[in-house]
Amino acid sequence: MKIQTTRDDHLIAWLAALAITIHIAESALPSPLPGVKPGLANVITIIALLMFGWRTAVWVNLLRVVGGSLLIGSFLTPTFVLSLTGALASLIALGLATRVPGRGFSAIGYSLLAAQAHMAGQFAAAYWLFIPHAALLNLLPLLMTAALLFGLVSGRIAGTMLQRMTYRTALPPL
Numbered sequence: 001m002k003i004q005t006t007r008d009d010h011l012i013a014w015l016a017a018l019a020i021t022i023h024i025a026e027s028a029l030p031s032p033l034p035g036v037k038p039g040l041a042n043v044i045t046i047i048a049l050l051m052f053g054w055r056t057a058v059w060v061n062l063l064r065v066v067g068g069s070l071l072i073g074s075f076l077t078p079t080f081v082l083s084l085t086g087a088l089a090s091l092i093a094l095g096l097a098t099r100v101p102g103r104g105f106s107a108i109g110y111s112l113l114a115a116q117a118h119m120a121g122q123f124a125a126a127y128w129l130f131i132p133h134a135a136l137l138n139l140l141p142l143l144m145t146a147a148l149l150f151g152l153v154s155g156r157i158a159g160t161m162l163q164r165m166t167y168r169t170a171l172p173p174l
Contacts, residue, residue: 012056016063019044023068036143038150039115041068042090046111046158051165054091054098061087078130082122089121090114107162108155115151119143 022041031037041064049057065087069075074083093113097105105113123143127136 008056011052012059012063015044015048015056015060016067019060019064020067020071023064024071027068027072033139033142033146036146039118039154040157042111042114042118043154043158043161045090045094046107046114046155047162049094049098049110050107050158050162054095057094058091061091081129082125085125086118086122089124090118093117106155107159108152111155111158112148112151115147115154116144119147 019041022044026037026040029037042061044064045057045061048060065080065083066075069077069080069083074080090113093116094110097110097113123136123140
């Protein structure tokens with residue numbers, strides 16, 4: 001029996017594969033703090049969101065987290081739980097942001113929002129599930145600042161990539 005696939009299935013698979021590749025490459029980079037990474041795979045999520053909509057971004061992001069963790073060997077570990085929690089928080093924030101009336105956010109705006117929500121979700125999960133100690137709260141400003149900086153970089157990369165792509169949609173300016 002042959003499974004029927006659509007153009008959207010192929011698009012999601014291609015974008016997810018690209019995001020997983022970036023995710024794996026990024027896992028080899030040294031981290032200045034535990035849990036702090038540039039999040040460059042999120043560039044693909046922002047591109048998917050702006051070009052193809054929230055549902056595609058959800059598929060790409062969740063496939064990246066699950067597929068990447070399976071390939072790295074972190075599936076169902078605390079690292080996976082934190083990654084999944086962050087991804088879900090960022091997807092919820094992006095979903096709400098896409099419903100804001102008007103022209104919407106730019107790639108940088110969506111990326112900043114996603115990065116902040118991702119870090120907040122990871123931090124909440126780390127606090128409630130793994131380290132329920134008040135001293136952990138001392139790291140929150142540093143972690144949110146890192147998310148702000150990395151979100152800005154990822155948003156700028158996504159915006160530049162979108163501007164250079166031949167496929168054009170009605171995107172808000174950077």
